Amino acid sequence: MPLDTSTYALALLRLDGRRWNELRRIHAQISTQAAADGSSYLEMGNTQVICTVTGPAEGRNTGAGRSGGKEGEANLEVEIGFAGFSGVDRKRRGKGDKRTAEMAHTLSTAFSSLILMHLYPHSTISIHINILSQDGSILAACINAATLALVDAGVPMTDYLVACTAASSPTTSTSAGSDDVSDPLLDLNAMEEQELPFLTLATVGGGEKITVLVMETRVRVERIEGMLAVGIEGCKRVKDILDGVVRGFGV
Amino acid sequence: MPRAAEISVNEREFILQGLKENIRLDGRPFDAFRSLELNFGDEHGVADVQLGKTRVIARVSAEVTAPFVDRKFDGIFNISTEFSPMASPAFEIGRPTEAENILSRILEKAIRRSGALDTESLCIIAGLKCFSLRADLHVLDHDGGLIDASCIAVIAALQHFRRPDVAVEGENATIFSIREREPIPLSILHHPICVTFSYYNAGGIMLVDANLAEEQVREGEVVITMNRHGEVCQIAKYGGVSVDALALLNCTSVALEKVKDITKFIQRRLEEDAKKRDVGGLIAELSAENAR
Numbered sequence: 001m002p003l004d005t006s007t008y009a010l011a012l013l014r015l016d017g018r019r020w021n022e023l024r025r026i027h028a029q030i031s032t033q034a035a036a037d038g039s040s041y042l043e044m045g046n047t048q049v050i051c052t053v054t055g056p057a058e059g060r061n062t063g064a065g066r067s068g069g070k071e072g073e074a075n076l077e078v079e080i081g082f083a084g085f086s087g088v089d090r091k092r093r094g095k096g097d098k099r100t101a102e103m104a105h106t107l108s109t110a111f112s113s114l115i116l117m118h119l120y121p122h123s124t125i126s127i128h129i130n131i132l133s134q135d136g137s138i139l140a141a142c143i144n145a146a147t148l149a150l151v152d153a154g155v156p157m158t159d160y161l162v163a164c165t166a167a168s169s170p171t172t173s174t175s176a177g178s179d180d181v182s183d184p185l186l187d188l189n190a191m192e193e194q195e196l197p198f199l200t201l202a203t204v205g206g207g208e209k210i211t212v213l214v215m216e217t218r219v220r221v222e223r224i225e226g227m228l229a230v231g232i233e234g235c236k237r238v239k240d241i242l243d244g245v246v247r248g249f250g251v
Numbered sequence: 252m253p254r255a256a257e258i259s260v261n262e263r264e265f266i267l268q269g270l271k272e273n274i275r276l277d278g279r280p281f282d283a284f285r286s287l288e289l290n291f292g293d294e295h296g297v298a299d300v301q302l303g304k305t306r307v308i309a310r311v312s313a314e315v316t317a318p319f320v321d322r323k324f325d326g327i328f329n330i331s332t333e334f335s336p337m338a339s340p341a342f343e344i345g346r347p348t349e350a351e352n353i354l355s356r357i358l359e360k361a362i363r364r365s366g367a368l369d370t371e372s373l374c375i376i377a378g379l380k381c382f383s384l385r386a387d388l389h390v391l392d393h394d395g396g397l398i399d400a401s402c403i404a405v406i407a408a409l410q411h412f413r414r415p416d417v418a419v420e421g422e423n424a425t426i427f428s429i430r431e432r433e434p435i436p437l438s439i440l441h442h443p444i445c446v447t448f449s450y451y452n453a454g455g456i457m458l459v460d461a462n463l464a465e466e467q468v469r470e471g472e473v474v475i476t477m478n479r480h481g482e483v484c485q486i487a488k489y490g491g492v493s494v495d496a497l498a499l500l501n502c503t504s505v506a507l508e509k510v511k512d513i514t515k516f517i518q519r520r521l522e523e524d525a526k527k528r529d530v531g532g533l534i535a536e537l538s539a540e541n542a543r
Contacts, residue, residue: 102356102489105349110490113471199486209454209493213473215486218365221503224483228496 015191016045021230023164023187023237028144028245030152038153042145045189046135051145052128053153059124074120076112078104080129080142087134103139107146110202110212116156125155136190137165139200139214144242151246159205162238163212166231167198168223182223184230197223201231206239208232258467266468270456276464277303282505284460285396287513289407289520295434296412300404303462304394309404310387311412315426318374318381326373327383330358330405338393354398357487358388361402361443361476365484368409369438375417375424382414384437395463398474402445407517411524412437441478443485444513446506448473454492457502459509473499475506479514 013019024045033039036052043049056074080100082093093100107127115125127149129142140163147161167185188198197219202212210228219227266276275281285303292299296311318325332355334342342348347355362368373382386405390397413434416427449461449469461469471491476484483503488494 098352098356098359101349101352105353106489108490113491204493207493209495210488210499211493212490213486213488213499215483216360216364218482218484221477221481221483221507224503225496225500228499232496 014185016189018187020183021186021233023234024189026144026238026241028148028242030148030245030249036149036153038149038151038155040145040148040152042141042148044137044141044144044187046133047137047141048131048133049138049141049145050130050132051142051149053125053146053149053155054128055125055153056120056123056155057125058122072121073117074115074122075124076108076115076117077124077126078108078111078129078146079126080104080107080131082131082134086131103142106139106212106214107142110143110161111146111150111157113211114157114159114161114204115150116158119156134190136188136193137200140164140187140202143202143212144238148242148245152249159207160239160242161202161204161211162206162235162242163200163202164231164234164238165193165198165200166227166234167192167196168219168227169196182226184226186230186234199224199227199231201228201235203232203235203239206236258464262464263468266464267451270451270458275458277462281457282459284399284509284513285462287403287516289403289517291407291411291520291524296408298404298408298411300400300407302396302400302403302460304392305396305400305462306390306392307397307400307404308389308391309401309408310389311384311405311408312387313382313384313412313414315375315380316383317379318377323378324374325370326381328363328368328370328373328386329384330355330362330386330388332358332388332390332401334390334393338390342390342393350397353487353489354401357398357445357474357476357485358401358405360485360487361445362405362409365441365443365476367406367439367441367443367484369440372438373414376419376422379422380424384414393463395466396447396460399445399447399460402443402476403513403517406442406444407521409437409439410442410517410521441480441482442514442517443476443478444510445474445476445485446509448475448502448505450492450494454494454498457498459505473502475502477503477506477510479507479511481507 027043029041031039032041033052036054038053040051059075080103084090127146143161143163150157165188167188168182169185170182197217199215201210203209204211288301290299298309300307332351334351336342375381388401413436415434416432418425449458450471451469473488475486
């Protein structure tokens with residue numbers, strides 16, 4: 001039986017019954033694959049991501065002087081694959097897809113500044129991510145899963161990199177008459193992502209400073225402040241959840 | 252694969268030391284663009300942008316095709332980029348570098364996804380015929396700030412472009428050549444402009460429009476795309492150094508100022524170009540009067 005959502009708007013609830021500042025259920029596991037050096041499985045609501053980390057090891061394309069990254073530093077490779085069954089319609093996203101390439105670029109630059117790359121000259125750390133089910137906040141899920149897998153692999157990092165999404169919706173409060181007021185939302189699902197302007201942000205260790213910020217939709221500049229504030233708050237909570245997963249594994 | 256020469260240790264130290272003493276290599280203030288030049292070609296829809304030593308040419312062209320099946324009422328608009336080896340020895344034809352991928356993605360988000368061009372106005376007969384617009388971007392010289400320069404070039408070229416006029420009668424569409432009917436400008440809904448900020452000294456120093464040397468030593472960057480109405484079309488910070496949220500908000504207000512200046516500059520150049528092209532209208536052309 002479908003849920004009766006007709007009263008949700010009156011109670012200021014979202015389509016899936018959450019309040020504005022609620023995260024979806026995050027379930028994560030580490031060390032899921034025996035063969036990889038580090039691996040993780042992460043669910044954020046219906047978004048499911050699996051991630052493996054190999055390395056630090058000798059790079060695959062070991063030509064003359066091409067084994068590592070920059071002088072005296074490790075090289076970080078990121079590969080993202082979308083499973084054919086992950087979306088609503090079965091669409092192949094090839095390797096040449098620019099959106100996927102952009103996501104991989106985001107992960108590799110974000111983690112390069114976090115991992116102590118100078119400890120592993122002439123070597124390659126590779127992150128492979130497979131997206132099993134898409135329901136919004138994909139980039140955020142990839143970042144969180146990669147963090148867990150890197151922790152599992154024992155790659156030295158300065159702190160966790162945690163990410164979540166935040167949006168801004170037209171206000172529901174009746175007291176404010178103007179259009180300038182907007183309500184921020186935390187952690188969007190796919191339907192909300194299609195309707196609302198949103199951004200993905202990642203912070204180091206759930207702190208105040210922003211490492212990754214990606215926004216693709218047009219929005220008034222005044223609304224960004226609220227979105228950032230909610231996003232930073234959400235990252236703090238994601239950090240606690242991921243930390244719980246890692247500590248729980250160690251017990 | 253050719254690689255660009257990395258900047259030397261001495262040069263890196265020199266630039267960073269200078270920045271700590273509030274001096275930039277070329278003597279600009281931290282929040283200033285390099286000198287911007289914009290020229291239009293003989294044809295409509297060709298824009299040549301020079302931002303300092305960086306030079307980018309954008310060319311817009313149109314042809315008539317069938318629209319996509321799932322988008323019957325929309326025309327087609329594509330942006331394609333080409334980094335020529337002439338601009339930098341690190342570029343190769345047919346093998347896009349990561350920088351090229353990111354540039355075309357950012358332009359796509361900034362101009363196409365933000366709905367700058369009204370694609371519905373490119374439709375001729377729903378489901379049968381539409382204009383397919385294509386913006387080709389050529390990088391001729393690379394001295395940093397490619398994203399900013401490319402965005403200006405594409406936006407200017409789109410504003411300068413004129414598409415042929417069409418008349419529709421039932422299922423038949425007649426497309427008039429430029430000689431038959433005055434071609435019409437595109438309907439552009441807003442003018443997004445990209446501004447790149449570079450961070451140094453663990454996020455303490457922020458530069459606008461870094462040149463190539465400054466780009467090579469930066470610790471992180473954020474590209475903000477805005478229009479002059481104060482709407483942010485796109486933000487891209489793909490990692491790098493962590494920045495305070497307030498500093499990022501400050502960036503958006505700086506970006507807004509720059510965007511207003513640049514939009515005004517493009518408008519002025521367009522008006523100058525229009526004046527140069529205007530021979531005095533049809534009446535002046537048809538006049539049989541001659542000077543006695």
